Amino acid sequence: MSSNSFTVKFPAKSKGLNFSQAAATKFKLVELTPELAKIVEAKDENALKNVTIRGKANDEAVLCTRTTTYCLRTVQLSNSFLVVTGEDAHSASSEDHIIRDTISELIELVPAVPKLERLGGLLKKNKYRADDEDGSDEDTMEAQQRPRRRFTYNQVRGLVQASDVELERGLREKRVLQMDGYLQPLPSTELTKIISYILTLIPKHSWSPAGVPLAKLTSELLYEYEVPKTITRQVCEWFGLVEGDEGKEKWVIDQEKVVTEVGLGVLQKLCAEAKPEKDILTEWKDLVGDQFESIVRMDLLEGNFLDITDPQYASRAGPRFKYFPASGLPAVPAERFKDLFLTKTSWKGPELTPFLQDIAVEKKERDRLLMKFTRTSTDASGIVWYSSRAKY
Structure with missing residues (x-):
């Protein structure tokens, strides 16, 4: 028997194998990953609802579960598969087997990096501004000439090719606020200010990083620095864990994340010129204060700086770095x-x-x-x- 031949066995009463006379039906054969196989076998309707194809019509298709993004790759099969079912309305006999389609390729699912770069373009014109809070600029010529399309989470979810977990993580990492149901990036200058206010208040009130009283923190930032409570809460959720009953919630600070954010603020001033490592570390430690200075180290900022040290002078002057973010x-x-x-x-x-x-x-x-x-x-x-x- 040749390598391309095959044998089909049917029950003794079966009389025929025929191509369907009905309208052609196209099938796709998909090789499930272990994650998807468990979802399908469990018949979990809620989990199945989260299995979606996402993106715009002209995007390369990706499949998303709640936690993972997969790119779809077509793999040619050496042997074709027949999709065979029982009788249809056009079959000559109730015992006929009907060929619905011939499949010669397989769709393979490969874990992929979520395509979050579209977030920047969608939300570019929607950055949060403190003066938007009271609507003070709504009647200005600048505001009238500044057309903006605002996006909700669900709208962005349908446009960005990422799983829900990856999208939510991306929104946190890109420091995107949810204000009145709409997404608004918080500018790095504003975030740096809020972090500096927090780092001032923590030693002032002798609060422990393991449990900062959230109600007191949000009130202090509102009355002393005019930072809305909803923004303070979201910033706290970006940089740690909020836990406890309502009214008694504590903010457990992720100290490395907070310190890293301050370090990024120092680096962002070095777009045009480089600065010696020792000077960067000194300024960084001064900004985070005595309570957090032991955490400061350059590897926290990997992927955000470029080493432009001249080898000829490295031993004497030490490393020199400038801002160079992978996100750009x-x-x-x-x-x-x-x-x-x-x-x-x-x-x-x-x-x-x-x-x-x-x-x-x-x-x-x-x-x-x-x-x-x-x-x-x-x-x-x-x-x-x-x-x-x-x-x-």
Whole structure:
């Protein structure tokens, strides 16, 4: 028997195998991941409702569960499959088997990085401004000439190709507020101010980072600094855990997250010029205060700075860094590597990796991208360097 032949066995009473005379039906064969297989086998209607295809009509399709985003890849099969059912209205006999479709390809689901870059474009014109709170600028010429389409969470959920968990995490990481049902990014300058107010109040009232009284904190920020309570609460949820009964809630601070945010504020002032590491650390420690200065270290800011130290003077002057965020780089791998190698012609492995983590979910995928877009060389001291395969 040849490798392409096959045998179909039917019950003895079966009389035929026929193609359907009804309107053609197209089937797709999907290879389920373990996560999806459990959802389907459990017949959990709520979980199945969260399995959706997301994005605009011209996007490459992705499938999302509540927690994971998958890209859909078509794999050609060496042998075709027949989709066979029982009789239909056009069959000659009640014992006929009807071929509904022939399948020669399989849809494979591969874990993918959520495509959150669209958030920036959708919400760009909707940044929170303190003067919006009282509507004081609504009648100004600037406001009238500033058309804005405001987005709710559900509207963004349908447009952004990410699972619910990934989207919610992305909104937190991009510091997006929910105000009166609409999404509004909180500008970094405003967030830095709020964090600095909080870091002032904590030692003033001898509050423990393990349990800051939320009601007192929101009241203090409202009356002393005019920060709305709803904003304070959301900022606290970004940087820790709010727990306890209503009216007695405590904010358990994620101290590294708070310290990191202050460090980003220091770095963001270094877009045009570099600064010695020791000066960055000194300013950073001064801003977080004695209670948190022991947490300060440069690795908290990986993926947000560029080392432009001149090797000739490194031993004398120490490292010099400037602001260079991965979030500002293209999401398409080819364009990402082009920007990276136009910025620096050679990168050490530990320097390069933080700028790839948001475009490759797994180490295996990052290694594949490195093989595709880079060349490696090892210097006399054993350090591995990456340079571009392409000429830019």
